[in-house]
Amino acid sequence: MPVAAAPRTPHAPDADDVPQRKLYRSADGRMLGGVARGLAGHLGLPVGWVRLAFLLLFMWGDGLGVLLYAAFWVFVPLGVGGRTGHRSFFETLPDGTRRVRKPDRGQITALIALFIGAGIFISKVQLGGASGRYVWPTLLVGAGVVLVWRQADNARRAHWSTAAERRGRLFQVARALAGVVLVGVGLTVFIVVRGSAAQLGNVLTATLAVLVGVALLAGPWLIRMTQDLSEERLMRIRAQERAEVAAHVHDSVLHTLTLIQRNAEDVSEVRRLARAQERELRNWLYKPEGTGKEEAEEPATLAEAVKKTAAEVEDHHGVPIEVVVVGDCPLDERLAAQIQAAREAMVNAAKYGGEGGPVQVYAEVEGQTVFVSVRDRGPGFDIDAVPGDRMGVRESIIGRMQRNGGTARLRSAPDGGTEVELEMERAANTG
Amino acid sequence: MTEAGENAGAAETRRVRVVLVDDHRMFRTGVQAEIGETDRTGVEVVGEAADVDQAVTVITATRPEVVLLDVHLPGGGGVEVLRRCAPLMAAAVNPVRFLALSVSDAAEDVIGVIRGGARGYVTKTITGTDLVDSVFRVQDGDAVFSPRLAGFVLDAFASTDAPPVDEDLDRLTQREREVLRLIARGYAYKEIAKQLFISVKTVESHVSAVLRKLQLSNRHELTRWATARRLV
Numbered sequence: 001m002p003v004a005a006a007p008r009t010p011h012a013p014d015a016d017d018v019p020q021r022k023l024y025r026s027a028d029g030r031m032l033g034g035v036a037r038g039l040a041g042h043l044g045l046p047v048g049w050v051r052l053a054f055l056l057l058f059m060w061g062d063g064l065g066v067l068l069y070a071a072f073w074v075f076v077p078l079g080v081g082g083r084t085g086h087r088s089f090f091e092t093l094p095d096g097t098r099r100v101r102k103p104d105r106g107q108i109t110a111l112i113a114l115f116i117g118a119g120i121f122i123s124k125v126q127l128g129g130a131s132g133r134y135v136w137p138t139l140l141v142g143a144g145v146v147l148v149w150r151q152a153d154n155a156r157r158a159h160w161s162t163a164a165e166r167r168g169r170l171f172q173v174a175r176a177l178a179g180v181v182l183v184g185v186g187l188t189v190f191i192v193v194r195g196s197a198a199q200l201g202n203v204l205t206a207t208l209a210v211l212v213g214v215a216l217l218a219g220p221w222l223i224r225m226t227q228d229l230s231e232e233r234l235m236r237i238r239a240q241e242r243a244e245v246a247a248h249v250h251d252s253v254l255h256t257l258t259l260i261q262r263n264a265e266d267v268s269e270v271r272r273l274a275r276a277q278e279r280e281l282r283n284w285l286y287k288p289e290g291t292g293k294e295e296a297e298e299p300a301t302l303a304e305a306v307k308k309t310a311a312e313v314e315d316h317h318g319v320p321i322e323v324v325v326v327g328d329c330p331l332d333e334r335l336a337a338q339i340q341a342a343r344e345a346m347v348n349a350a351k352y353g354g355e356g357g358p359v360q361v362y363a364e365v366e367g368q369t370v371f372v373s374v375r376d377r378g379p380g381f382d383i384d385a386v387p388g389d390r391m392g393v394r395e396s397i398i399g400r401m402q403r404n405g406g407t408a409r410l411r412s413a414p415d416g417g418t419e420v421e422l423e424m425e426r427a428a429n430t431g
Numbered sequence: 432m433t434e435a436g437e438n439a440g441a442a443e444t445r446r447v448r449v450v451l452v453d454d455h456r457m458f459r460t461g462v463q464a465e466i467g468e469t470d471r472t473g474v475e476v477v478g479e480a481a482d483v484d485q486a487v488t489v490i491t492a493t494r495p496e497v498v499l500l501d502v503h504l505p506g507g508g509g510v511e512v513l514r515r516c517a518p519l520m521a522a523a524v525n526p527v528r529f530l531a532l533s534v535s536d537a538a539e540d541v542i543g544v545i546r547g548g549a550r551g552y553v554t555k556t557i558t559g560t561d562l563v564d565s566v567f568r569v570q571d572g573d574a575v576f577s578p579r580l581a582g583f584v585l586d587a588f589a590s591t592d593a594p595p596v597d598e599d600l601d602r603l604t605q606r607e608r609e610v611l612r613l614i615a616r617g618y619a620y621k622e623i624a625k626q627l628f629i630s631v632k633t634v635e636s637h638v639s640a641v642l643r644k645l646q647l648s649n650r651h652e653l654t655r656w657a658t659a660r661r662l663v
Binding site for chain 2: 282322324325326327358360362364373375419
C-alpha cells in the first residue's frame, strides 16, 4: 500500500527533539506504518517531502515505492515519536454522549490521495487481463499482512503506554482475525485461480497434513525452548538479587569493617560503627520494604519516630540504645513534642549514664495514652541539686511535656541509674 | 543480676550441664570460652551440635539440663529441634530445658520458639554473666524474658481485642502485665520485685505464668496477630 502525501502541518521539529538520531518508525502522528515520519525525523526533512517522494516513487517507479515502504515497515522498529495521546474514532462530548470524531483535514487529504493512488495503480495493470488474475489475490494478501503488522505495532506501543491504551480487546482480536482471513482468502484464490476448484479439497488436506506434521516435529522443541527461556529468566533474576546483596554487603558491611580495623584502638568509635551497621543490616534483612538506608523523610508513626530518634542518638554518642515498642499509632503534634522530650532524655542518659550499660527505651501505646520511658544505669543524679541555670531537664523535658498537656517524671531507678517517664494523651481527633 | 533468693547460697556448688546448638563454630567456641569455665561459672558444656539431626542425637545421648538453642539451623531450625525433643522436655525426671539464643530478634522467630517450648529467649548480644544467670534460671524451671521478648508478648496480648473464649486462660492479669512491662523497660527481676514490693519468687512465677499462657493456649489472638503482620 502506498503512503499518500498530504499537506499537513509539519511536525518535523518533534522528531528533531530526539537527541539520538536512530532510525525508527514513528508511533505518533503517522498515517500507515510511521515510516515516512520516522525517516523524516532521521533525515531532518519535513515529513511531507518524504511522503511525496514515496508517492512519486510509487507512481513512476512501477511500484518501487510500495516495496521500499514495505521493507522499511518490516525491518525498522517502532519508536516513540513526539506526539502523544491516542486518537479514537469516537470522542466524548461534554454532555457525555459519544459521537464519531470529525476526521481532520490531513486525514481526509490522505484518504483522497490514497484512492487516487489506488486508481492509478489499478488502471496501470489491466485487471481483466491474464495478469489481472493474480492482482486481486495479491492485494488481498497484502492487505492482510498490513493489518497483522499494524497489530504488532500496537502490541509494542502498549509497552510504552499501558494505561493510555485501553482500546477494546475485542477490536484488536477482530482486526488480527480479519488480517488472517484476508491472507487466507488471498492464498486460496491464488490456488483456485491457478488450478481448478476441484483440486481445492486435496490441496487443503495436504496443507493440513503438512501443518500437523510441522507442529508434531517442532512442538516439543518449541515447548522446551519456552521452558529454557523462562528458566533462564529466573536464573537471571536470582543472579540480579545476589548481585544486589553482594553490593549491599560491599557498600556497608565491608566499609564498616575497614573503618573498624582502622579505628581498632578507639573502643567507643568501634562500638558506634558496629551498632550502626548492625541496625542497618537488621533493617535490611527483616524489613521487606526496607532499603537499609536511613530514609530521609520524616517518620509517620510513633514506633518509627522512636526508633529513628534512638538510632540518631546512638550514632551521635556511641552508646547502645535498646528500643522496645509496644503498639503503634500515627504521630500527631503532641506526640512529636513527646518524642522531642524523649530525645533529650536519651541524650542525657547517653552522656551521663552510658557507662553502666545500654540505655533502655520503652514506648507503649495503650488506648489514648502514650507512655515512653528512658532508663540508664549510670550514677544517677538529683534534680534538686542541679543548678537553676541548667535548663536541659527542666525545660526540654519537663517543661515541654507540660506545655503540651503531658506529664514527665524523673526518678532514680531501684538499682541505680535514672529513669525518665513521659506520658501523653493523644490528640482527640486522631483517635 | 545474681541468683534468685534461696539458691544464692548454693551457687558455688551448683553444676549445670549444657549442650550448645549453633551452626557457627566460631560462636560455639566463643560461648565455650565465655561460660564454659566450670570452676568459675558452674556451667559445663557437655556437647555441641551444628544442625538439627546432630542436635537431637547429642541431646538424647547426653541428657543435659539446659540446651542453648540457635533459632536458625540447617535442617529445619530450632523449632524442629524442639518438636523432636518434646518427650525429653516432658520427662518427669531431669527434664531437658531449652533456652533460645539467637542473633535474630524478629517477632516470628521469638514467638515461634517460645511456643515450641523454649523456656526463654535471649539475643547473642547478651553478656557472659547474664547468660550464665539465665541458664541457671532456666534450669530452675523459670522463664527468661529479654526486654524485646517482653515487648513482643505485650504487643501480642495488647493489640487485639480478643474474643471472649477461655478468657481466664488467655488474658494476662494486671500483675503479669505490670511485670512484663517492667521487663520490657529493662528491669532485672530483682529490681521488679523491689519496685512492685513483691518477692523475686513472685516475679518469677508471674513470668512463668505468662510463658505458660503463651505456650499452652491455643490462641486465636496470637494467630490473628501473626496473620495480620504476615508472620505466618
